[in-house]
């Protein structure tokens with residue numbers, strides 16, 4: 001058996017390695033508290049599950065769905081964009097439902113990237129932007145996101161020869177992993193830049209519904225001319241706690257929507273219709289659950305920030321997204337600090353370097369951890385701090 005050369009280049013997905021380390025600990029009978037993956041612990045709102053169960057009973061939903069999704073869902077997405085962002089979309093030409101945003105993100109590369117092409121990918125960044133590029137035979141060109149620039153890319157610093165080979169620019173705000181946000185003025189500058197260099201923009205807006213202190217993250221599609229130059233990926237995973245149902249969407253430029261739809265019609269056979277009806281309910285029903293869960297995440301955010309500060313870690317409270325991006329203590333790399341926390345106090349955080357070399361020096365903590373585990377995890381972090389300060393408490397909780 002001979003696997004493709006492509007497989008040699010494909011690194012394992014970040015969380016596979018972390019899951020392995022957790023499993024090792026658990027096999028030794030140790031309890032592990034994980035601030036790792038960003039998978040909401042809060043259940044999908046009952047109204048959405050009820051609609052799913054109802055739709056699952058209907059025989060017409062047992063058959064192959066259409067690639068382009070149910071017209072009801074495309075219309076619900078367009079209406080939601082109108083109400084939430086004041087953005088008008090043609091539900092037939094500018095909206096494409098996806099099997100989760102990740103699916104579309106990876107497959108879009110097949111529409112643009114030929115061997116030798118580049119995609120401009122944020123570093124640190126969500127790994128599928130680069131993985132999709134690699135699977136399509138191209139290469140990622142990493143654009144650093146630096147703290148001193150508010151973790152926004154400096155597009156003017158990208159060399160001309162790179163711009164000539166680049167076909168796509170990936171952006172994501174509120175940002176995973178840094179928690180940074182972007183305003184409309186930044187998006188407008190991106191549109192102007194993209195027009196100048198004829199590079200298609202893909203904004204990943206998976207976290208716009210998770211935000212704090214009344215902040216409402218904007219959509220890239222609100223920038224004037226955004227539809228001419230690009231698309232936005234969105235997801236029902238985080239706003240409606242539907243990671244397990246696998247549903248998201250791409251909206252914007254009609255030619256890009258058409259291209260991805262053509263690729264997908266050859267790849268998957270659509271999204272199970274019962275899940276599409278659940279998504280219609282999510283987008284069109286009462287939206288109070290979002291406010292309530294954001295209040296919950298905000299409380300968790302504040303508790304985590306206080307604890308990290310007390311450990312001497314540099315950290316800024318994020319305005320949106322599900323993550324805290326903290327500087328590791330002096331003398332550690334991000335992997336050393338992560339391993340030390342797991343080894344010493346059974347706490348999992350994600351090493352920043354897993355998101356790119358500019359993530360070195362940071363760790364990411366996810367707020368999608370049940371309150372009781374969060375409290376336990378925070379007391380273990382305090383334990384780590386005290387131990388490092390030489391107070392040397394016992395490790396009774398690990399046994």
Ligand SMILES: Cc1ncc(COP(=O)(O)O)c(C=O)c1O
Pocket residue numbers: 038099100101102103126172176204206234235236237243247248
């Ligand atoms: C930036 C970003 N985009 C997209 C996704 C995935 O969304 P979906 O569950 O819709 O595939 C994630 C998941 O963690 C993410 O962090």
